[in-house]
Amino acid sequence: MTRRLQATDRHVTAYLVGLGLAAGALLAALLLAGYGLNGLWATLALAGVAAFAERWSVKLTSRAEFEQSISLLPTLFAAAAFGPVPAMLVSATSMLGNPCRPPTRWGIYLLSRSITGAVAGLVASQSSHLLDSRLAGIALATCVAALVAEALDGIFAGITYTLRGHGGLLDPIRTIAPVVLGSVPLYAPVVAVLAYAYHEVSPWTLPLFFIPALAAQRSFILYQEQRRLAQDLSAANLQLERANLSFATALVATLDARDRYTAGHSAAVAIYAKDIAERMGLDEQHQRFAHLCGLVHDIGKIGLPPGLLEKPGALNLEERRQMEEHATIGERILANVDDYTEIARIVRHHHERVDGQGYPDGLSADAIPLISRILGVADAYDAMTSDRPYRDAMPSRVARLRLAQAVESQFDTSVVAAFEAILAGATEEYRLGTRGDFTFEVQEKTEQAA
Known part of the structure; x- marks a missing residue:
């Protein structure tokens, strides 16, 4: 020195x-x-x-x-x-x-x-x-x-x-x-x-x-x-973003107390969504927004009946209908939070399908918000590549094939193409969501240090 x-x-x-x-x-x-x-x-x-x-x-x-x-x-x-x-x-x-x-x-x-x-x-x-x-x-x-x-x-x-x-x-x-x-x-x-x-x-x-x-x-x-x-103003906006992230991780931590899978799944979806947004050319603000929406996209599961999340086997028809309510429950929770109105809308529609057969509103194509379409792809991929009590995780190549088969019916083609380009050049840890930063605790610390 x-x-x-x-x-x-x-x-x-x-x-x-x-x-x-x-x-x-x-x-x-x-x-x-x-x-x-x-x-x-x-x-x-x-x-x-x-x-x-x-x-x-x-x-x-x-x-x-x-x-x-x-x-x-x-x-x-x-x-x-x-x-x-x-x-x-x-x-x-x-x-x-x-x-x-x-x-x-x-x-x-x-x-x-x-x-x-x-x-x-x-x-x-x-x-x-x-x-x-x-x-x-x-x-x-x-x-x-x-x-x-x-x-x-x-x-x-x-x-x-x-x-x-x-x-x-x-x-x-x-x-x-x-x-x-x-x-x-x-x-x-x-x-x-x-x-x-x-x-x-x-x-x-x-x-x-x-x-x-x-x-x-x-x-x-x-x-x-x-x-x-x-x-x-920039400092105030940064402080607000950090507060939003802290609040989101607190919500996920609450959900984690009921279902450990959902918390880890939300962290992975958040990273995938942010990376897809970047690959599709969205600006940094929208990338951070996609990340935040990914963290809280399943927060509505807090309001599901006891035992539904913890059930070790496959869900029956009635239970599946109850599970589908988590999108609207999540919207109601987030809509009551200041500055979360748009996040609430994104969360509501993350299970819509481009062919109009999704839930809760049956929206189709471009009527579905882009970030919701991104979340839908990231959500489905991580769900397929994760272990559940009633089934083993799919290999990444199989999950990617399933995504490709569902374009223009369940998923947006451009979103799937962007995600495939990312996964093709990614490590196996990234593809399986096991990399060290695929936890919401690490993501919160990383964002706050940025």
Whole structure:
């Protein structure tokens, strides 16, 4: 661990030195090329605004790793109005507003900002003469400089983030990109107009710069709030999903007290249903939903008459009719639970047949919910491959043949085809439902750790 930290420190220090050499060489090249410090007093005023803006930077995440400020706006104004050297000065000076960072990190940001400002100013100077109209030229220069500056800022942030061992190169870019894409089209044209007004109307138009600056700052704050609310909502949804899973496993545990087979069967059906849903291209949310429905699909058996589940032999006709009531009993139980309305509907229909000969409602084909059709296949397969007091388990190949023979009568062809594709490449433990994770206790722990 210590060696890794030392290696990280060496890489960061080397990066700092490299940035310093690059910034110095870039400044020297600009001066030799004839670029000077134009508009000194306006540049100093913009530098002050940049430093003040950096002091009020907005965190884009719960940690302080990714921040955004409006310091780019005065840099952009300087680039469009005065050229690369003033833009370099304004951009570098912005870091004076945030002196509390660790020295190495502060130095990296100062040097990378100076390079960003210089390059943005150089691009603006070269592109401002491409159009005949003075206003159009400044507008083009400002927009191009904004894109270049934001791109360089993201690249430098990604390199720094990676060297410090906090993540990948693209992590900062993914976080910052939505803000940039939303704000650049708004502020770049306004800055261009103000830069044009500075030259063509009066230098006293410079204070008008505060209007887009404040608007941009407000947009960053709004983005921060929206991101925080989205994260809070995601956390609440995750907590609700875990509570739902805990409740479902508690129900299965209650059933387990009466019938050990049903509890193990429900755990296997849950895994099979989730995997079938994934194979059929359903999104992750629907896969988790299929898993949850699989866990509770037989919960209605709690309400069956005593002795029916425990009967060692085959059921007679009356007993089979009683057993069929477990689908509607399960629906009634689950319908009384908050947020389980759709699960209750799925459970009610998991014994329907595509030919309309199933129960309890005799639905057919697409009238049967897809997750119910998935549960029907998973349920039948695990029942056939499990030992019961009155019969031995079927081999997997025999059970799969039975499924294939029942397509378009009992089962949905696409569901059976998806399950067969899974089973064809699966281990024997998976096919027989004996793998270690085919218990609802293990599934609950796995889901809650996810």
